[in-house]
Amino acid sequence: MKIPVVRNILEANDRVAAGLKEIFAAKHILVLNLMSSPGAGKTSLLEKTLGDLRGEFKMAVIEGDLQTDNDARRVAATGAQAVQINTEGGCHLSSSMVAEALKNLDIEGLDILFIENVGNLVCPAEFDVGEDFKVTLLSTTEGDDKPEKYPLMFNLSKAMVLNKIDLLPHVDFDMERAAKFARALNSDLPVFPVSCRTGEGLAAWYDWLRAARAAKA
Amino acid sequence: MKIPVVRNILEANDRVAAGLKEIFAAKHILVLNLMSSPGAGKTSLLEKTLGDLRGEFKMAVIEGDLQTDNDARRVAATGAQAVQINTEGGCHLSSSMVAEALKNLDIEGLDILFIENVGNLVCPAEFDVGEDFKVTLLSTTEGDDKPEKYPLMFNLSKAMVLNKIDLLPHVDFDMERAAKFARALNSDLPVFPVSCRTGEGLAAWYDWLRAARAAKA
Numbered sequence: 551m552k553i554p555v556v557r558n559i560l561e562a563n564d565r566v567a568a569g570l571k572e573i574f575a576a577k578h579i580l581v582l583n584l585m586s587s588p589g590a591g592k593t594s595l596l597e598k599t600l601g602d603l604r605g606e607f608k609m610a611v612i613e614g615d616l617q618t619d620n621d622a623r624r625v626a627a628t629g630a631q632a633v634q635i636n637t638e639g640g641c642h643l644s645s646s647m648v649a650e651a652l653k654n655l656d657i658e659g660l661d662i663l664f665i666e667n668v669g670n671l672v673c674p675a676e677f678d679v680g681e682d683f684k685v686t687l688l689s690t691t692e693g694d695d696k697p698e699k700y701p702l703m704f705n706l707s708k709a710m711v712l713n714k715i716d717l718l719p720h721v722d723f724d725m726e727r728a729a730k731f732a733r734a735l736n737s738d739l740p741v742f743p744v745s746c747r748t749g750e751g752l753a754a755w756y757d758w759l760r761a762a763r764a765a766k767a
Numbered sequence: 768m769k770i771p772v773v774r775n776i777l778e779a780n781d782r783v784a785a786g787l788k789e790i791f792a793a794k795h796i797l798v799l800n801l802m803s804s805p806g807a808g809k810t811s812l813l814e815k816t817l818g819d820l821r822g823e824f825k826m827a828v829i830e831g832d833l834q835t836d837n838d839a840r841r842v843a844a845t846g847a848q849a850v851q852i853n854t855e856g857g858c859h860l861s862s863s864m865v866a867e868a869l870k871n872l873d874i875e876g877l878d879i880l881f882i883e884n885v886g887n888l889v890c891p892a893e894f895d896v897g898e899d900f901k902v903t904l905l906s907t908t909e910g911d912d913k914p915e916k917y918p919l920m921f922n923l924s925k926a927m928v929l930n931k932i933d934l935l936p937h938v939d940f941d942m943e944r945a946a947k948f949a950r951a952l953n954s955d956l957p958v959f960p961v962s963c964r965t966g967e968g969l970a971a972w973y974d975w976l977r978a979a980r981a982a983k984a
Contacts, residue, residue: 587804587805587806587886587909588804588888588909588910588913588916588917589804589906589908589909589910589913615916616889616916616917616918616919617915617916617917617918618912618915618916620912620915620916639889639919641858641887641889641890668889669804669888669916669917670858670887670888670889670890671805671886671887672833672856672858672885672887672890673858673887673889673890689806689908691806691906691908691931691934692804692805692806693805693806695835695837696805696806698834698835698837699805699832699833699834699835699837699886700805700833700834700886701833701834702833702856714908716937717908717934717937717938720933720934720937721934
């Protein structure tokens with residue numbers, strides 16, 4: 551009798567992710583996996599981006615949360631298509647959850663698909679969900695040591711958005727120090743200091759999105 | 768041939784945790800498991816508490832982080848005993864990690880042991896590390912919807928510390944709403960609004976600690 555052993559749960563996830571990448575590549579859709587701590591501002595960044603670039607790109611969002619459809623309702627208010635995944639306690643999205651969510655999205659003609667992962671600076675980094683790039687948000691209220699303390703996510707990301715710069719006068723946060731820790735893990739990492747509240751800095755993030763999108767068209 | 772099956776990794780964790788609880792009970796040590804998102808202020812709360820109650824209690828700290836010994840060095844600067852656990856990517860502490868860390872602590876005569884878990888609002892809630900009580904921190908910069916979106920941790924906690932109230936004038940955060948969501952999960956949950964930066968509100972948290980400690984003596 552041969553006992554089947556699933557050697558690596560990550561292998562199974564990667565197989566489904568590879569299938570998703572084929573679909574997205576065939577349709578020329580740029581897919582970004584947004585990750586951060588809870589409350590760093592992933593949904594706020596999406597609200598701004600979906601609103602400001604509405605005339606330029608066709609965009610959709612897959613939202614991941616343990617519970618509630620709060621975030622999908624927030625981004626749907628911008629007019630974008632949105633699907634909510636509830637992980638029911640699960641600490642990250644997986645490629646099979648994204649494959650399931652895709653059944654509820656019309657991806658024809660889509661330019662950009664944002665996948666907002668569960669708020670968690672650890673586990674989401676380990677699971678490919680079919681994205682082109684991972685993007686990590688850090689907020690100025692979390693402390694500038696976070697890239698050093700949670701290295702994998704910053705190491706694997708293709709861009710870092712540093713949110714809540716409007717709060718810099720009120721917190722102890724050194725932007726240079728945060729960027730230095732992140733670039734020690736990932737030397738070419740672009741860092742975009744922004745305030746989703748005031749809109750400051752978002753233009754540079756939009757330019758990066760346009761360039762990433764153009765490379766995929 | 769009988770194939771051994773580990774039915775539940777949580778069962779194994781709970782067995783070791785039960786052994787730790789026996790040791791702590793025999794020595795009348797109050798043990799608190801501190802949990803929150805990254806950067807909510809667990810280490811800052813410990814720095815304040817260890818400093819302000821130094822004359823009253825003998826306290827020690829076990830710090831959990833993926834990488835670095837930054838936090839153990841911060842709390843050791845108050846004069847308290849501190850041990851750092853590095854989980855090397857692991858998203859929560861387990862009871863066996865705490866058992867291992869205990870070998871490096873002198874717990875004779877200890878009144879309170881704080882276990883600072885990995886910054887993560889999801890996974891740490893699932894693993895008993897031998898504590899009497901779980902305590903969750905939420906900070907005002909994370910959004911008042913977090914108890915609703917990450918329910919397990921708030922459901923299992925015996926106290927909630929609401930940190931960074933000094934930033935309330937600068938953020939959209941409704942304390943009543945956050946407390947309402949938390950108490951919908953956990954009706955008797957005491958909520959302590961504090962600022963570890965200014966010291967505001969800490970007196971009520973210290974009174975709760977004194978009462979919890981007295982019940983254990």
